[in-house]
Amino acid sequence: MNNKPIIALDFPDEQKVMTFLSQFNEPLFVKVGLELYLQAGPDIIREIKAQGHDIFLDLKLHDIPNTVKSAMKGLAKLGVDLVNVHAAGGSNMMAAALEGLKEGTEEGKQRPALIAVTQLTSTTEEEMQNEQKINLSLDQSVLHYAKLAKSAGLDGVVCSVLEAKAISEVCGESFLKVTPGIRMAGGAAHDQKRVATPDFARQEGSTQIVVGRAITQAENPVEAYHAVQQLWGGQQ
Template sequence: MADQRLIVALDTTDRARVEALVGELGELVGYYKVGMELFYSQGPDIVRCLRQQGKEVFLDLKLHDIPNTVAQALRPLVGLGATMLNLHASGGTKMMKAAATALREEAKLRNVPCPKLIAVTVLTSMDATEWESLGCVREIAQQVSELAKMAQAAGLDGVVASSQEAALIRKACGDSFAIVTPGIRPAGSATDDQARILTPREAIEAGADYLVVGRPITAALEPRKVAEDILRQMKEGKL
């Protein structure tokens, strides 16, 4: 059975490439992230296709607008069967509460399992220099912690955050609050455009529940071999 803590990011517009990658990874990977690139180019059918193959889907659209707009935008997404959806915590408490309410109402109306709803805190591509250039007074880690607490109070299931802040979030929000961490890079791999990163083992040890890994796997000459290595590193962390 696949380790559902590993989510492979399908950040591409190429449907054929997605099908080939999912086929190559086979039973090893059971959870995939469909982001803006893939969803906007291929449409909702890509989510349905993955679900028909028995795969879990994190639909990563990072919704951010006024409360009513986000709430109504989430309703049709419930019907796609994604396991997890997200929005930006910086949209505020009212937006997050409206979204959580709409999601649960829609799932009940459709008589389907309610997807997890999580909030993006601070993008993992953001470093301290760029953060300061935005005029932010709090340090990144402090802001992430505060946004996580806001999301939990608004009724969300978890957050997206750098693995570097995972331990802080776990302390602030408890064991039942989901922490999804992108910016994972196996030891020795390129950082690409990620700034706040950890290795798979470090992320698990810090308290992350799910690791989102894209280019280290999807751009590799042997994706399955890299995925196997990442899963091995994850098992070396705390279970």
């Protein structure tokens, strides 16, 4: 999987997505989330892939194992590069998701990488303890979910930059640490609680970063993307 910055296409419809992508003359790694997928469906995936871009389909599946397996079998046929589930669904669900991806991937094609959401980067420790009734620190909860995902055979997790180094220590350097909540220095955190800059993410061991409004709402998105890419390490 390439390690270009992943651009979160948090737009409400296909027209806005295509207008945004038309500004670039290079292959990108983009994230299609729940809002866009529900509005535009599988067609938006096919159109973006036809333009040569890699896709992280961010649907965060969380259901009974058989349902998730069937859903992943269908998503694999779209040819996306990265998909995810909620680790809170448990090891059986995560293993079923992986099985579905393997079954749905065409022979000779590489299956999508599968990662699990540990704790959302919008979640604080206080919220986790009071609302989820998890009697651990936030770091402990994230590490527990990361180890559970690895034991289920997954390729990595979604986590904040602040937990990436600890996850590398227990799950290995090659275990994917996909980190949203990326902001440029001085940028607004918006609804994210655990945020970081691209260069700090690199230093802390993130393997992929997800950047949204810092690029999509910039006055010049192409310049903003290249600024992020340079801070991320100029990695191609």
